[in-house]
Amino acid sequence: MKRKFSLGEAAFDTANHVFLLLFGLVCLYPMLHVLFASLSAPSRLAQHSGILWGPQGFSLVGYEVVLQNPNILTGYLNTLFYVVVGTVLNVLMTAMGAYVLSRKNLMLKKPMVIMVVFTMYFGGGLIPNFLLIKELGLYDTRLALIVPGLIATWNLIVMRTGFMAVPDGLEESAKIDGANDFTILFRIILPVTKATVAVIVLFYAVGHWNAWFNAMIYLRDRELYPLQLLLREILIANSTGGNTIESVSLMEGDQALVYVVIKYCTIIVATVPILFIYPFCQKYFMKGVMLGSMKG
Amino acid sequence: MELAKTPGAKRNPNAKVSRLRKDIVMNKYVYLMALPVIAYFLIFHYAPIGGLVIAFQNFSAFKGIGGSDWVGLQHFQDFLTSPYAFRVIRNTLMINVYQIIFGFPAPILLALLLNEIRVQLFKRAIQTISYMPHFISLVVICGMLVDFTQSEGVINDIIVFFGGERANLLMDTDLFRTIFVSSGIWQEVGWGSIIYLAALSTLDPHLYEASSIDGAGRFRQLVHITFPALVPTILILLIMRMGHIMSEGFEKIILLYNPLTYETADVISSYVYRRGIQEANYSFGAAVGLFNSSINFIILLAVNYLSRKYAKESLW
Numbered sequence: 001m002k003r004k005f006s007l008g009e010a011a012f013d014t015a016n017h018v019f020l021l022l023f024g025l026v027c028l029y030p031m032l033h034v035l036f037a038s039l040s041a042p043s044r045l046a047q048h049s050g051i052l053w054g055p056q057g058f059s060l061v062g063y064e065v066v067l068q069n070p071n072i073l074t075g076y077l078n079t080l081f082y083v084v085v086g087t088v089l090n091v092l093m094t095a096m097g098a099y100v101l102s103r104k105n106l107m108l109k110k111p112m113v114i115m116v117v118f119t120m121y122f123g124g125g126l127i128p129n130f131l132l133i134k135e136l137g138l139y140d141t142r143l144a145l146i147v148p149g150l151i152a153t154w155n156l157i158v159m160r161t162g163f164m165a166v167p168d169g170l171e172e173s174a175k176i177d178g179a180n181d182f183t184i185l186f187r188i189i190l191p192v193t194k195a196t197v198a199v200i201v202l203f204y205a206v207g208h209w210n211a212w213f214n215a216m217i218y219l220r221d222r223e224l225y226p227l228q229l230l231l232r233e234i235l236i237a238n239s240t241g242g243n244t245i246e247s248v249s250l251m252e253g254d255q256a257l258v259y260v261v262i263k264y265c266t267i268i269v270a271t272v273p274i275l276f277i278y279p280f281c282q283k284y285f286m287k288g289v290m291l292g293s294m295k296g
Numbered sequence: 297m298e299l300a301k302t303p304g305a306k307r308n309p310n311a312k313v314s315r316l317r318k319d320i321v322m323n324k325y326v327y328l329m330a331l332p333v334i335a336y337f338l339i340f341h342y343a344p345i346g347g348l349v350i351a352f353q354n355f356s357a358f359k360g361i362g363g364s365d366w367v368g369l370q371h372f373q374d375f376l377t378s379p380y381a382f383r384v385i386r387n388t389l390m391i392n393v394y395q396i397i398f399g400f401p402a403p404i405l406l407a408l409l410l411n412e413i414r415v416q417l418f419k420r421a422i423q424t425i426s427y428m429p430h431f432i433s434l435v436v437i438c439g440m441l442v443d444f445t446q447s448e449g450v451i452n453d454i455i456v457f458f459g460g461e462r463a464n465l466l467m468d469t470d471l472f473r474t475i476f477v478s479s480g481i482w483q484e485v486g487w488g489s490i491i492y493l494a495a496l497s498t499l500d501p502h503l504y505e506a507s508s509i510d511g512a513g514r515f516r517q518l519v520h521i522t523f524p525a526l527v528p529t530i531l532i533l534l535i536m537r538m539g540h541i542m543s544e545g546f547e548k549i550i551l552l553y554n555p556l557t558y559e560t561a562d563v564i565s566s567y568v569y570r571r572g573i574q575e576a577n578y579s580f581g582a583a584v585g586l587f588n589s590s591i592n593f594i595i596l597l598a599v600n601y602l603s604r605k606y607a608k609e610s611l612w
Contacts, residue, residue: 009514016409017418023406024425027486030440031428033450050453097333100326107319112330115337117612121539122593124344125585126565127572132344134357148340151333181325210433213547217573228435235439236551263443267436274431279424286494 031271038062038264042257062261066269075227076269078142082226083208086146090204091197093150098159099185104168120153133218144218145211145226152207155200162196163189195284202281209274227270234266351583364579371583380567388563388588391549392541394477400537402481403488404530410489411496411522412514423493426486438551441479442466466552469560476552476561480545495529496522531609539596539611542588564588 033052037045041057048056066072100106101113124132129148138144166189174184190197212228219225320327351371353364375381406426413419429437444451445465452462465471503521512520537544546565553561564584572581604610 006513012514013412016412020409020413020418020422024422026482027425027429030444031432033444034440050457051450093333093336096329100330100333103323103326106323106326107316108327108330112334115334115342119337119341121596122345122589123341124347125582125589126568127578127582127585128344128347128350129340130573131347131350131355131357131578132340136339150336150340181323181329185329206431210435212433212435213550228433231433231435231439232551235435236442263439267439271432271436274433275428278427278431282424282427285427285490286497 031275034264034267038261038268040261042261046257046260059261061258062265063269065258065262066265071222071225071230072227072266072269074223075225075230078224079209079227081142082145082211083205086149086208087201087204089146089150090152090155091201094152094156094159094200094204095185095190095197097151097156098163099181099189101156101160102163116153116156130217139218140220140224142224145208145214148214149207152204155203159193159196159200162193166192198281199284202278206274206278231266231270235263348582348586350579351586353579355579355582357578367579371580372587374580375584375587380562383559384562384564384567387560388542388565391473391476391563392544394473395480395544396534396537396541398477399481399484400534402485404492404526406485407489407492407496407526408518408522410493412518423486423489426489428486429483430487432483434548434551437479437483438548441475441552445475467554467556469557472553472557472561476545476548480548491533492526492529495526499525528609531603531607532611535596535599535603535609535611538599539592541595542592 029051036052036055039055039058039060040048040052041059042061044056097116101109101116103109106112123129133139133144133148138147170188170192171184174188179187210228211226212232215224215226215229216232219229347361350361350364352366352368353361354367355361355364410419410423413422443449446452447462447464451465456462465475499522504517507517507521543565546563546569549561549563549566550569553566565588568581568585568588571577571584600610600612
């Protein structure tokens, strides 16, 4: 289709491109700043003032300190455990729930849908949840970070919408061949809804990777801490008057100067994996947010 | 096999029960799958709702819910008459209202601007970059905020360059909400625009062609075609956002606030966290939490009702 552009429209077009370009820079710059700072020589960085257009000098000393720190390594492994085990269980449970709620002739479907959707808008809140975890004996265990969030209601509804779009014929022919519901779900529905499943996996995995609050209130044992909780101590607690032991122990044997780059290196180490993954799922994002999925 | 005899008994009061039994037998694997899911929701969503009864007790972990003393509305009264009630309710509402006024329209505007871009490569590049902050963890975002706003940080360097004075911006009660809300917009505007772009992608291109033949320019198309196509999405999202008007963003508050900024930063949920978890006043915390979620739920019902009545859009 060919359209004639008036002068006003051409001006708008130019302004729009310039604005969005600036907007992109604003989105990108904070991360670039951290990246440049993490690669800088600590002494040069300490003297620098203002916007960073590139690393100041070049040094990997911060990364050496961070990657040799046993706490960070434990945290990293713990986070990997929570991400992998958590996400597998999340997707399994969510897929089963979505399959049940996407059946057409199920007498108890409506009450089940209401029961699920209601939890999006009302809940017991912080204190009863905390007491429940203690009561169930999950306090200070790895399970405390996995079991309470097994199903995110939103993801369940998104997945259900994806399942409902699968043509009935596929399931019926499988049923005639004698397949039971488990076979239909895992052999037919999940493979044909790959795009939706990919988005759900990403949502859950990123959720586990970035989670910190439950770890803070449910875990005492530092050996179980996920990376984000350690990051909080390194990045935030020491500047807002909290626990400084962690950041001090990080500096053992190194000049205090290294500390200026350590913050940035830990951010990069903790963030880069996620930033590498999401662009590959990007083409599926729209499936995860379609409006039809939201109305109960 | 008893089941085989019952289908005829339609008027029987037990008919529903027997139909259900038949339904369960026929769909036994479906119900088998439903079991762990139902169990999950009962234990981790409905049991805590039941656990809210401790808001009306002096709950003690030793005595349990059954053995603790009942105190009626004592904790609600204590909260509402305490000097902190006004502060935390005001802060909760102000932060959320700012988020809705400035944060809610931002992704709509971004989607409309992106929609006008014809160069697909440019559009996709901007989109990819704009999603990035959404995937950065809250802890890292707040760590960056702390670093950038401290008196030696990059934002202060820029302020000094333009002739201002250095200050730790996050310790400034007047700036807390501004920093909180604007960094939230920065993090979520790109991600938030996806749903609007998804809605626009289903729009029939013939509408534009037809209006173009009728002589409508791009601005008029924006006003008369593109924007109206977004209205249902906007309404639904606005209702959903109102459903979280008292609870949004409390993890970020806990990461960013400190005793110096409680005056403008402390919200109901962060107050519940301090009093309830840190000081182990479980009953008082549960009462304040229940107060919060009840008001929130009432607001949701009201907004949904109004939207259904006047705009014919609602969640249910």
